[in-house]
Amino acid sequence: MLTYSIRRLLIAIPTLLFISLVIFLILEMAPGDPLADQPLTVPPEVREKMRAALGLDQPAWVRYLLWLKQFFWTEPLHLVDSLLGTGFADPAGRIVSWQFRAPAMDIIWQRLPQTLQVVGLAYLVGVIIAVPIGIISAYRQYSWFDNIGTFVSMVGFSVPTFFTGVVLIIVFAVNLHWFPSIYDTTLKVTDWESFLKQARQMVMPVTVLALFNASQISRFMRASMLDNLQQDYVRTARAKGMGEKVVVLRHVLRNSLIPVVTVIALGIPTIFGGAIITEQVFKVNGLGQLLITAIYANDLPMVQTLTFIFAALTVLFNLIADVLYGVLDPRIRYD
Incomplete structure (x- = not known):
């Protein structure tokens, strides 16, 4: 049973990667703009800086890889750091909610x-x-x-x-x-x-x-x-x-x-x-x-x-x- 469980866990890795890609692509193709609620008086250069701050100026494949890195690397490190106080997590690299302006996992x-x-x-x-x-x-x-x-x-x-x-x-x-x-x-x-x-x-x-x-x-x-x-x-x-x-x-x-x-x-x-x-x-x-x-x-x-x-x-x-x-x-x- 242990061998079977290990084999299933290894199979789950490409499965989850494929699921993550599907989720990312579906939401990437969804209509809407996260900056649509900004006032029309916001200058275009300021709007572009806001898009760059949200990472929207990067290509889709770059944002996907960054999201995977944040989810599988930065967030687990931050969890370990919170539990053990080791001090090696990088809070700046965490997934940040656009709505709450805070790390998504904290919310x-x-x-x-x-x-x-x-x-x-x-x-x-x-x-x-x-x-x-x-x-x-x-x-x-x-x-x-x-x-x-x-x-x-x-x-x-x-x-x-x-x-x-x-x-x-x-x-x-x-x-x-x-x-x-x-x-x-x-x-x-x-x-x-x-x-x-x-x-x-x-x-x-x-x-x-x-x-x-x-x-x-x-x-x-x-x-x-x-x-x-x-x-x-x-x-x-x-x-x-x-x-x-x-x-x-x-x-x-x-x-x-x-x-x-x-x-x-x-x-x-x-x-x-x-x-x-x-x-x-x-x-x-x-x-x-x-x-x-x-x-x-x-x-x-x-x-x-x-x-x-x-x-x-x-x-x-x-x-x-x-x-x-x-x-x-x-x-x-x-x-």
Whole structure:
């Protein structure tokens, strides 16, 4: 397995380089000018100096190589320097956001906790809810529990999150006044009272995202369980006198988790990408909202950095899912 993992990591290097090139070229061909919002009274020579300061006077291939150098060399050195205080990082060579006039990774690190608190917790809650629902729905197929679970899953997956979010705001924030409608990103948890405020403002966005994630994962879990419950090895295990609990939880569930692990693992990068629509509805100042504002402001360095981070996380968790296949199914070999 170690050899397989190393080989996959080596293959991931040209994959990520190709992805970075595609991202850079797409954003390079996108219309818009980062200096379009400047007043018309700005002299042409001053405008040219501003373009040179942003690096726009360089050819596209030079800017691409500089971006790769900043992302893979300068930013990691700065991270090591921040953690260890070694003093060999070069802050001047970092990727700078045109919109915030600050290093892009610093802005991302500032927004990341908000995204992980809301989107990460919602994804975790969704997985914890979805797996038992899928198992019970498959084992008790066509029962009242299965019918209710199917109905709730279809509604949760079909109704868009912006609609669900607005409905929760109208019912629980406007009419009942149970929860705040706007997420306060400046709130710091220092005592029990602030913790309760933080928990109250997280209830609605976490509920919206958890319902959406649980609806999708529970359907995969149910379908995979139904497929394995009809296999010959299940009938053989029951004929040998194994208990129903052992058959379902040890044999059927383990094999059924293989496709579900893929769905869960490939969904984890979306946590770091943020929930763009839900963050807009509840005013969560996370990475999803950061990406939207960067697109509106034509902030190419920030958009390139965020998009490439999402792509790299997708490649990484795809590898993790492939490795977990061998843990769940002993028949899978990586030789």
